Amino acid sequence: MSTQTPQRPASPGLRMGRPFGIPVYVSPTWLIVAAFITYTFQPVVANSLPGRGTLTTYLVAFVFAVFLYVSVLLHELAHCVMARYFGLPVRRITLYLLGGVSEIEREPETPAREFLVAFVGPLLSLGLAGIGFAASMVIPEQTILHVLVWQLWFSNAIVGVFNLLPGLPLDGGRMLRAGVWKLTRNPITGTAAAAWFGRGLAVALVVGTLGLSLLPGQEPDWGSLLWSVLLASFIWVGASQSLQVAKVRARMPQLQARTLARRAIPVTPEVPLAEAMRRAREAQAGAMVVVDHDGHPTAIVNEAAVAATPEHRRPWVTVGSLSRTLEPSLVLPADLAGESLIDAMREAPSGEYLLVERGGDVYGVLVTADVNRVFSGV
Known part of the structure; x- marks a missing residue:
């Protein structure tokens, strides 16, 4: 049950470890489904272990719930190890109510890699199911060991077969996506x-x-x-x-920093906001960049702060007090486009970014609200 969802809450649950260097978390919602599986599977265990007490059969049923989630964890680890083999960054694995999520932060570059990253999870699950099934054939029946081994292969079979179903967000869906991508050359x-x-x-x-x-x-x-x-x-x-x-x-092809950039005028930090806005109107500019007395940009005037300043106060408020210091992450190349632009903005969230040419000359200001409008109505 794998998806690639790079943005998740900062604390997805209890951290359980770092196999292969990949953080693994268990969501509190797991306790809900573990209790449900234990309750519904206990009669099956009782039939397989006649003469055993109720407490024992509930305990074995709970072990089945644990095995099921261990199977899911191994399944997700297979995805992540294959993704890392192809150089894709992996943030973490989270086990939650209905399975697990591998947070792979970038999609594979080719349909073949997409297929392999998706297929390796069910392949591992079905392989473990086969090994467990073979072992269960030589272990005496009506023993706890037999029931546990049977649970192991059965839980892996469930995970493997279910994830092969051909529809997103399942692995079979990702494999189908890779096939259509290969045929149409369009992901x-x-x-x-x-x-x-x-x-x-x-x-x-x-x-x-x-x-x-x-x-x-x-x-x-x-x-x-x-x-x-x-x-x-x-x-x-x-x-x-x-x-x-x-x-x-x-809509990514529409996302080009040059196309979305606003013309900006330079202002020194002591200039009153009202005067700076007058200059911007005359120059038909949509942004203001604070510069030092040598003309080097040092900050960007925040559009939201300008809008929040009452008109009667604008002659008395300086642009320097409404600006954000230009950190290196807020200065972007003017030729950024598509996912590269989104990634750069995600690394340093801000309302405005300074766009510069390769030689360092200021091209303009990119406003996050303008980028968001490209995707409005999606």
Whole structure:
């Protein structure tokens, strides 16, 4: 159940360790599903271990829940190790209510790499399932060891098979995306196709489970229906987010710093705001850059601070008091475009950035609000 979502809350849960140098967190929501799995799986354990006490069977059922999440962790680690092999940065792994998320901060550059990063997770899960199944054939039945080994291969089989379903955000969806990307040579088309398959899969999962429970002579299985609704919700939301990402990426070609830049006028820090605004109107400029007396830029006047200053105070407020010091991260090359521009802005969030030519000359000011308008309505 893997997605690539680079932006997550700073504290996703309890940190469990750093296998292969990758931080692993467990969300508190895991306790909810662990309790649910323990409760629903206990009757299965009781049938497999006749004569065992209720406490023992609940304990073994809880171990199954732990095995399931260990399987998910190994699955996600496979994605991350393969991603690192291709030079992709990995932020962390988070185990949560319905599985796990590998936060891979950049997408693979080719369809083949996309396919391999996605496929290695289910491949590992199914490989572990095969090993566990073979081991369970030689271990005596109706023993705790047999039940635990059976749980191990069964949990990995669940993780592997489920993630091969062809729809985003599942790994099968990423593999489908890679295939469509290869055929069309367009990753956005691949994302859209795999996301719509994901939505269809979510609907089919609920309708199919509901249809089976309504067959003549069948008692409604409310537990299975609840699981199908939860899983379908996970798939639908993930697919919808992928469609949103595809729409954003489709507008990336419009994102060019030069095109979006505002003309800026230089002002010294002691100039009153009212006077600076008058000069900007005369020059038909949309931004103001604070310079020292040698003409070197030192700060950018903050547009939000200007708008928040009442008109009657503007003759008495200097532009220097409404400006942000120009840190190196706020000075960007004027030829930045697309994802490179977004990455540079993400590294140093600000309302304005100074754009400079290769030789260091000021080209203009890039305002974050202007960038956001490119994606308005997506």
